[in-house]
Structures are given as C-alpha cells and as structure tokens.
Amino acid sequence: xxxxxxxxxxxxxxxxxxxxxxxxxxxxxxxxxxxxxxxxxxxxxxxxxxxxxxxxxxxxxxxxxxxxxxxxxxxxxxxxxxxxxxxxxxxxxxxxxxxxxxxxxxxxxxxxxxxxx
Amino acid sequence: xxxxxxxxxxxxxxxxxxxxxxxxxxxxxxxxxxxxxxxxxxxxxxxxxxxxxxxxxxxxxxxxxxxxxxxxxxxxxxxxxxxxxxxxxxxxxxxxxxxxxxxxxxxxxxxx
Numbered sequence: 001x002x003x004x005x006x007x008x009x010x011x012x013x014x015x016x017x018x019x020x021x022x023x024x025x026x027x028x029x030x031x032x033x034x035x036x037x038x039x040x041x042x043x044x045x046x047x048x049x050x051x052x053x054x055x056x057x058x059x060x061x062x063x064x065x066x067x068x069x070x071x072x073x074x075x076x077x078x079x080x081x082x083x084x085x086x087x088x089x090x091x092x093x094x095x096x097x098x099x100x101x102x103x104x105x106x107x108x109x110x111x112x113x114x115x116x117x
Numbered sequence: 118x119x120x121x122x123x124x125x126x127x128x129x130x131x132x133x134x135x136x137x138x139x140x141x142x143x144x145x146x147x148x149x150x151x152x153x154x155x156x157x158x159x160x161x162x163x164x165x166x167x168x169x170x171x172x173x174x175x176x177x178x179x180x181x182x183x184x185x186x187x188x189x190x191x192x193x194x195x196x197x198x199x200x201x202x203x204x205x206x207x208x209x210x211x212x213x214x215x216x217x218x219x220x221x222x223x224x225x226x227x228x229x
Contacts, residue, residue: 106161109160110158
C-alpha cells in the first residue's frame with residue numbers, strides 16, 4: 001500500500017490568485033495522478049505526472065492553468081492558477097499500487113478542499 | 118474506450134437492510150473493476166476489486182461484488198447495512214492506458 005499526504009488540507013482563496021498543492025508519498029512511484037472532484041460529482045483526471053518528464057494533461061485541462069511539478073519519485077505539486085469560483089473543488093492526489101496484488105489499485109490522498117471567493 | 122455507469126445517485130436503506138449499489142461498465146478489453154468508498158472529508162479507499170479468477174469478490178466491511186460479464190455489471194452488495202456504511206461509493210474500471218475511469222458515484226444513506 002501507499003500512504004499519501006497532501007498540503008494544505010483546505011484553503012479559501014481570492015479569485016485571480018494561485019494555490020500550490022503538495023502531495024507526498026511514502027514510497028517511490030513512477031506515476032502520480034491529480035484529480036478534481038467538483039461538489040457532488042465524481043473524479044475527473046486532470047493529469048498524470050511522471051518523474052523526469054512533462055505531465056500528460058487530459059482533455060479540457062492545460063498546463064498554463066494547472067502546472068505540475070514532479071521533482072522526484074515521492075513528491076509532486078499541482079498549482080491552480082488565476083483562480084475563479086469555478087475552480088472550487090476537492091483536488092486529490094493518487095498513485096497506483098506497486099506491491100504484489102495492488103497493481104492497478106489506486107491509493108488516494110485525503111484531498112485539498114479549495115474554495116475560491 | 119472504457120466507461121462506467123452507476124444507477125442511482127442516491128440510495129437510502131434502513132439499518133439492517135440489504136445494500137445494493139448498481140454498476141455497469143463498458144470496456145473493449147477484459148476489465149479490472151473496482152469499488153471505492155469515500156467517507157465525508159476523506160479521500161477514496163478501496164473496498165474491493167476484480168481482476169481475474171473468481172467472479173464473486175469480497176471486500177472490507179462485509180461488502181462483496183459479483184462480476185457478470187454477460188451483463189457487463191459489477192454490483193456491490195452488503196447483506197445488512199450499518200450506520201457507518203453511510204458514504205459515497207464509486208465504481209471504477211481499468212481497461213489499459215494507465216487510466217482508471219470512475220463512475221459518477223452513489224451516495225448511500227442509512228436510516229436508523
């Protein structure tokens with residue numbers, strides 16, 4: 001299994017500002033995933049972050065709005081830039097299992113609850 | 118391409134009653150199927166998963182699900198609901214491409 005922590009756990013921000021969310025994993029992983037969960041909705045994959053390469057963004061998400069860093073195998077950041085109220089969501093970091101029997105299983109951080117005023 | 122449909126955004130049961138949460142999937146390759154649970158203000162955690170082999174899989178907290186290929190279904194059940202089961206439940210499918218596709222979620226309410 002993997003234990004994932006995120007910072008901050010929640011924040012209230014003003015429109016037009018940016019927030020960087022940190023994700024720390026207790027083991028080395030190849031891929032890290034960032035999801036958005038809008039109020040009352042399911043998870044939408046924003047991007048996949050591989051160490052040493054540019055993140056791969058899903059349709060509807062762009063690097064200028066959601067820049068991602070992946071400096072090593074246990075850490076990643078997601079920045080929500082130039083925020084608007086529509087960015088109010090829970091942002092979740094996730095990794096795939098690598099241990100025996102956990103392949104394709106995903107482990108999630110507790111999430112960052114963002115409110116944009 | 119893969120997709121997941123969860124029937125019913127909200128399900129309400131009485132404590133002690135059967136829990137049935139429905140999930141149908143679409144996949145062009147043999148899928149791996151998952152149920153995740155999300156308690157309030159928490160991230161998701163795995164309840165159970167089907168990869169290969171036995172089609173009836175048992176998970177944590179007394180939940181189980183049956184993979185029915187002919188019906189493309191993976192419904193989640195629990196014989197007797199407990200108040201602590203109240204949460205959001207997500208069905209998910211992995212069909213390759215390093216991506217897991219999640220359903221829209223079903224919120225389970227348990228009445229005393």
